[in-house]
Amino acid sequence: MRILGISAFYHDSAAALVEDGRIVAAAQEERFTRRKHDPDFPARAIEYCLSEAGCTMNDIDHVVFYEKPFLKFERLVETYLATVPHGFSSFRVAMPVWIKEKLFQKTMLRKDLGKLAGKKEWDGSLLFTEHHQSHAASAFFPSPFASAAVLTMDGVGEWCTTSLAHGHDNRLDFLKEVHFPHSLGLLYSAFTYYTGFKVNSGEYKVMGLAPYGRPRFAQTILDNLIDLKEDGSFRLDQHYFGYCTGLRMTSPAFHDLFGGEPRKPEAPLTQREMDLAASVQVVTEEAVMRLARFARRQTGEKNLCLAGGVALNCVANGKLLKAGIFDDIWIQPAAGDAGGALGAALSVWYEYLGSTRTTKDGDAMSGSYLGPAFEQGEVEQRLAAAGAKFEVLSDEDVTSSTVSALAEEKAVGWMQGRMEFGPRALGGRSILGDARSPTMQKMLNLKVKYRESFRPFAPSVRREDVADWFDIDKDSPYMLLVGDVLESRRLHANHPQENLFGIDLLNVPRSEIPAVTHVDYSARIQTVHRETNPRYWELLTRFKARTGCPVLVNTSFNVRGEPIVCNPEDAYRCFMGTEIERLVVGNCVLKKEEQPAHLKQDYKENFELD
Amino acid sequence: MDLARELLSYMGHRKKYWLLPILVMTTIFGTLVVLTQGTAVAPFIYTLF
Numbered sequence: 046m047r048i049l050g051i052s053a054f055y056h057d058s059a060a061a062l063v064e065d066g067r068i069v070a071a072a073q074e075e076r077f078t079r080r081k082h083d084p085d086f087p088a089r090a091i092e093y094c095l096s097e098a099g100c101t102m103n104d105i106d107h108v109v110f111y112e113k114p115f116l117k118f119e120r121l122v123e124t125y126l127a128t129v130p131h132g133f134s135s136f137r138v139a140m141p142v143w144i145k146e147k148l149f150q151k152t153m154l155r156k157d158l159g160k161l162a163g164k165k166e167w168d169g170s171l172l173f174t175e176h177h178q179s180h181a182a183s184a185f186f187p188s189p190f191a192s193a194a195v196l197t198m199d200g201v202g203e204w205c206t207t208s209l210a211h212g213h214d215n216r217l218d219f220l221k222e223v224h225f226p227h228s229l230g231l232l233y234s235a236f237t238y239y240t241g242f243k244v245n246s247g248e249y250k251v252m253g254l255a256p257y258g259r260p261r262f263a264q265t266i267l268d269n270l271i272d273l274k275e276d277g278s279f280r281l282d283q284h285y286f287g288y289c290t291g292l293r294m295t296s297p298a299f300h301d302l303f304g305g306e307p308r309k310p311e312a313p314l315t316q317r318e319m320d321l322a323a324s325v326q327v328v329t330e331e332a333v334m335r336l337a338r339f340a341r342r343q344t345g346e347k348n349l350c351l352a353g354g355v356a357l358n359c360v361a362n363g364k365l366l367k368a369g370i371f372d373d374i375w376i377q378p379a380a381g382d383a384g385g386a387l388g389a390a391l392s393v394w395y396e397y398l399g400s401t402r403t404t405k406d407g408d409a410m411s412g413s414y415l416g417p418a419f420e421q422g423e424v425e426q427r428l429a430a431a432g433a434k435f436e437v438l439s440d441e442d443v444t445s446s447t448v449s450a451l452a453e454e455k456a457v458g459w460m461q462g463r464m465e466f467g468p469r470a471l472g473g474r475s476i477l478g479d480a481r482s483p484t485m486q487k488m489l490n491l492k493v494k495y496r497e498s499f500r501p502f503a504p505s506v507r508r509e510d511v512a513d514w515f516d517i518d519k520d521s522p523y524m525l526l527v528g529d530v531l532e533s534r535r536l537h538a539n540h541p542q543e544n545l546f547g548i549d550l551l552n553v554p555r556s557e558i559p560a561v562t563h564v565d566y567s568a569r570i571q572t573v574h575r576e577t578n579p580r581y582w583e584l585l586t587r588f589k590a591r592t593g594c595p596v597l598v599n600t601s602f603n604v605r606g607e608p609i610v611c612n613p614e615d616a617y618r619c620f621m622g623t624e625i626e627r628l629v630v631g632n633c634v635l636k637k638e639e640q641p642a643h644l645k646q647d648y649k650e651n652f653e654l655d
Numbered sequence: 656m657d658l659a660r661e662l663l664s665y666m667g668h669r670k671k672y673w674l675l676p677i678l679v680m681t682t683i684f685g686t687l688v689v690l691t692q693g694t695a696v697a698p699f700i701y702t703l704f
Contacts, residue, residue, distance in 0.1 A: 115662065119669070119671070119674065123674075125681070136685075137688050140688050141685070143685065144682065144685040144686060145689060148658060149658060152657070152658075
């Protein structure tokens with residue numbers, strides 16, 4: 046039985062293929078089309094999933110779309126009705142799209158799937174799950190838990206913005222929902238917009254900016270914007286928001302409340318934006334904490350599963366773990382809408398078809414390495430065709446040569462095995478660096494990633510070593526939990542430095558691993574496991590043997606605004622367009638100084654800023 | 656026609672037949688917006704509402 050899940054037509058379209066309950070493949074369309082957050086029908090991602098399973102579209106038993114378009118349309122219409130005539134500017138933009146395209150999504154899907162099947166129209170089973178059902182299914186069914194509380198939080202799906210479900214065996218029983226326009230995700234997005242970042246992609250920048258600020262607006266937010274109840278439910282005062290009726294997230298009342306117009310994109314960041322970021326982060330954490338306590342009381346479960354865009358807020362996740370409300374937490378690595386494709390497929394397998402679910406040690410995500418891999422022969426052929434100069438080394442020599450480059454503080458492009466599913470690079474498509482280097486963060490931000498200097502980097506650490514460096518001793522394979530660098534590893538700032546605020550904090554080395562220690566000593570940890578990524582684990586082991594440090598900087602293999610690289614050519618282009626000094630693809634090792642000069646390019650201009 | 660049938664079936668399932676006149680009006684306005692693709696239709700819509 047093969048089930049193809051699809052998410053599309055909003056942002057981050059993706060496909061996932063489940064075969065007899067096993068997750069065979071999952072990938073986002075943007076990785077193939079090279080268009081960040083590509084919302085179009087994921088034809089290339091589907092083709093990849095089919096090739097991974099060795100089947101064609103005609104071998105698929107069910108196709109499932111991750112949300113219900115009519116329900117979404119109902120929400121739009123009822124919202125316009127409730128706010129008429131103020132919503133006209135939004136109506137004028139939304140309606141043409143709906144009337145021309147989105148209302149016909151079922152027909153569009155059948156036609157697009159038909160093209161892949163070599164038919165006029167796909168005439169097989171086409172199902173639809175609800176948006177938050179897809180998220181909840183993506184959180185619970187691949188988790189290692191037989192039963193758990195399941196919390197989903199995002200901007201908005203159809204009506205639902207937050208849901209609590211009780212997952213057990215092959216079922217999800219929904220216990221409570223919060224509906225649009227009351228949304229934690231949209232509250233966070235409003236501040237993303239107000240602080241000058243792009244909605245739907247800049248939220249993690251706000252999270253990264255928060256530690257530079259003080260939450261001096263938190264009480265203002267709680268007093269005016271959000272009525273947060275003890276059970277975690279909440280209501281947003283729409284007087285302060287513009288997303289129901291207009292084309293902006295915030296209203297003039299919001300600007301009056303916080304003392305000014307939104308920051309213009311790319312304008313210099315001030316302490317005010319940092320304080321705003323810190324404030325909305327604190328409020329979000331409080332809401333998540335209350336929701337979790339309620340979830341524990343309602344379900345009686347000791348484990349929690351999370352999904353939805355808000356579940357990518359790894360700072361809140363880390364605090365949730367530390368609060369000890371639940372014994373264990375599992376977060377879907379593709380917690381955003383892309384993961385809805387996977388959740389929809391799993392929902393059909395378990396809930397619609399009633400298949401038996403068994404759990405085992407570890408989750409069912411295969412480390413989230415669910416995308417394409419390239420055989421060594423193919424890598425060599427493709428790199429040669431791109432004009433690259435490389436040498437082919439043994440496994441042993443690839444590792445030792447990479448360890449040497451890292452120890453010399455070189456930035457290394459590392460492309461190995463299957464591509465990751467979800468927004469984080471986990472050692473399959475990563476740029477690596479020496480976490481001990483005091484200059485690495487600045488160098489990677491400005492010369493490799495071409496992104497804002499305040500942005501932190503995340504550490505990869507062997508699972509066995511995590512507790513020696515950070516204050517957590519749990520699996521965090523998907524970089525979705527934040528912990529603090531251990532006190533014993535910190536370098537204590539002298540008194541004048543302790544008086545620094547905001548961006549000035551950036552230049553103070555804070556620990557033995559300064560490149561991955563944020564200004565509040567926090568770090569977004571990825572634990573590396575031998576079972577799911579033996580090659581990366583081996584690299585860390587050898588790096589530890591050489592330097593005494595089992596931690597590396599791990600950032601996604603891309604520049605600002607670019608989707609993470611997918612194939613060897615993408616990796617080579619990014620390598621040649623940035624100041625990455627070494628590229629390792631499979632067993633091919635490439636040195637920058639040996640590459641043809643004419644293949645170097647001004648790369649960063651190729652992508653729209655995110 | 657398929658779409659109309661599906662919408663009717665959907666409203667029955669959701670017990671939201673009251674949406675029908677609103678959907679009809681929305682579709683008319685929406686179509687006007689599509690056809691005019693501009694702001695000229697705005698006063699007309701405000702008057703009707």
